Amino acid sequence: MAAASPATSRWVRAKLAVPVIGGPLAYMHDPLTLMRHLYARYGPVAPVSMPGRTTFFVLGPDACGAVLQNGERAFVNGWEFLVGPFFQRGLMLLDGAEHRRHRRILQQAFTRERIESYTAALGPAIADELDGWRPRAAFPAYPALKRLTLNLATRIFMGGHRIADPAELGRINQAFIDCVQAGGALLRVPVAGNKWHRATRGRAALEQFLTGQLPAAREASGDDLFSVLTRVQDEDGTRFGDLDVVNHMIFLLMAAHDTSTSTASTALYHLGRDDEWQERVREEVLALGPDPTVRQLSELRDLDMVIKECQRLVAPVPVVARRAVKDTEVAGGRIPAGAHTAVCLQLSHHLPEYWSRPEVFDPERFAPERAEDRSHRFAWTPFGGGVHKCLGMAFSDLEVRTLLARILARFRWSVPPDYVPPMSNVSLPYPRDGLPIDLRSLPVSASRRSPER
Numbered sequence: 001m002a003a004a005s006p007a008t009s010r011w012v013r014a015k016l017a018v019p020v021i022g023g024p025l026a027y028m029h030d031p032l033t034l035m036r037h038l039y040a041r042y043g044p045v046a047p048v049s050m051p052g053r054t055t056f057f058v059l060g061p062d063a064c065g066a067v068l069q070n071g072e073r074a075f076v077n078g079w080e081f082l083v084g085p086f087f088q089r090g091l092m093l094l095d096g097a098e099h100r101r102h103r104r105i106l107q108q109a110f111t112r113e114r115i116e117s118y119t120a121a122l123g124p125a126i127a128d129e130l131d132g133w134r135p136r137a138a139f140p141a142y143p144a145l146k147r148l149t150l151n152l153a154t155r156i157f158m159g160g161h162r163i164a165d166p167a168e169l170g171r172i173n174q175a176f177i178d179c180v181q182a183g184g185a186l187l188r189v190p191v192a193g194n195k196w197h198r199a200t201r202g203r204a205a206l207e208q209f210l211t212g213q214l215p216a217a218r219e220a221s222g223d224d225l226f227s228v229l230t231r232v233q234d235e236d237g238t239r240f241g242d243l244d245v246v247n248h249m250i251f252l253l254m255a256a257h258d259t260s261t262s263t264a265s266t267a268l269y270h271l272g273r274d275d276e277w278q279e280r281v282r283e284e285v286l287a288l289g290p291d292p293t294v295r296q297l298s299e300l301r302d303l304d305m306v307i308k309e310c311q312r313l314v315a316p317v318p319v320v321a322r323r324a325v326k327d328t329e330v331a332g333g334r335i336p337a338g339a340h341t342a343v344c345l346q347l348s349h350h351l352p353e354y355w356s357r358p359e360v361f362d363p364e365r366f367a368p369e370r371a372e373d374r375s376h377r378f379a380w381t382p383f384g385g386g387v388h389k390c391l392g393m394a395f396s397d398l399e400v401r402t403l404l405a406r407i408l409a410r411f412r413w414s415v416p417p418d419y420v421p422p423m424s425n426v427s428l429p430y431p432r433d434g435l436p437i438d439l440r441s442l443p444v445s446a447s448r449r450s451p452e453r
């Protein structure tokens with residue numbers, strides 16, 4: 001791979017040289033530059049000093065694939081350290097036999113029929129939400145998308161138990177933000193007002209809210225995820241207890257809205273810079289007529305390529321966390337027992353060995369004729385791999401497609417050609433400035449063909 005430029009290498013080296021907090025500082029400032037620098041300097045396994053520990057960064061698709069597949073059973077999940085207290089006992093934080101047992105039960109809530117029933121409500125729900133968007137210059141797209149996807153997640157996943165009161169929704173949204181942001185906290189004990197403290201309060205608010213709704217969800221026998229989780233069972237008839245349902249719901253609601261928001265906001269940014277692609281996917285969507293079904297949307301080729309390209313350029317989960325349980329070797333690099341390990345999915349998406357001009361927005365690279373994502377089994381891994389591979393992949397694909405299709409059918413937007421959003425990388429990446437876009441309604445003649453209600 002091309003070495004990091006001398007200026008960026010100098011910059012990363014300067015940050016890394018700061019004792020104890022240099023690693024997190026370099027990561028938070030620019031994770032991709034850090035990963036490039038480490039890969040050029042150390043190869044597939046690079047030690048980085050973090051507060052209280054050394055974390056081994058795993059770089060490149062061979063090494064990432066080996067850790068994700070975990071053939072030697074040398075790794076367990078490493079999320080506990082980052083977000084354990086706030087997403088405790090969510091599926092991603094479980095291991096071994098317990099993880100398998102919970103995943104088997106949870107899978108019953110993500111069968112094809114269940115996903116179809118969740119997604120049937122997506123179109124009208126998104127249309128409702130978009131009614132509240134007021135087109136203008138510098139429309140803050142990121143917070144609008146985040147509100148929208150959290151509303152969708154609570155509406156689709158919690159059915160009748162959805163949060164109707166905007167103030168309550170605001171509190172719940174903030175509680176999720178606080179829990180996710182704690183992952184990047186340098187001080188990992190609660191001190192009044194710090195990140196850890198806010199996350200502890202956030203977790204308590206989420207537990208209180210969901211526990212309060214639980215009896216109604218049990219009674220309802222509805223088709224929403226919350227009710228379904230109270231009923232699903234594995235082949236031996238094992239079901240979740242109340243605490244399990246609450247723990248899984250907190251993780252699922254977080255997983256379901258932050259990641260989809262990230263993909264949708266990357267798409268608004270790149271389509272806002274590229275009129276040709278924006279028009280091309282709009283034409284594809286409008287050709288389906290006034291009310292496309294989720295199934296029709298799932299067959300759109302250009303929209304598919306755009307979404308994949310956005311998830312390549314900005315992986316919503318840039319790194320997944322593991323911990324070594326024995327001394328092991330990964331792609332020739334040594335990782336000692338007990339070491340925290342950061343599997344750098346994002347770097348694989350940007351390596352010129354696997355992608356032509358990797359920094360360019362070029363959805364056609366996913367077309368069958370080019371299929372750059374097939375250059376390596378682990379070249380494109382926004383959803384991870386191995387036993388923890390994302391359970392919500394199919395749902396999220398349909399959600400993001402429906403969301404973008406509805407936006408394309410209703411609005412046209414742009415960003416200045418030289419605008420690059422300043423990203424926060426404290427936890428999951430998001431544009432710190434709210435991603436201001438110039439949002440306009442489409443002329444009625446165009447939107448008449450749109451999938452409005």
Ligand code: HEM
Binds near residue numbers: 395
């Ligand atoms: C663009 C959207 C999404 C992306 C990029 C994404 C990414 C990921 C990644 C990388 C992992 C693996 C974590 C690891 O290996 O430690 C994961 C796990 C998971 N995701 Fe997603 N996710 C998305 C949407 C969703 C949605 C919508 C849901 C639920 C409705 C969901 C539920 C889960 C669950 C339950 C796990 C844990 C699986 C396990 O540990 O067995 N995700 N996701």
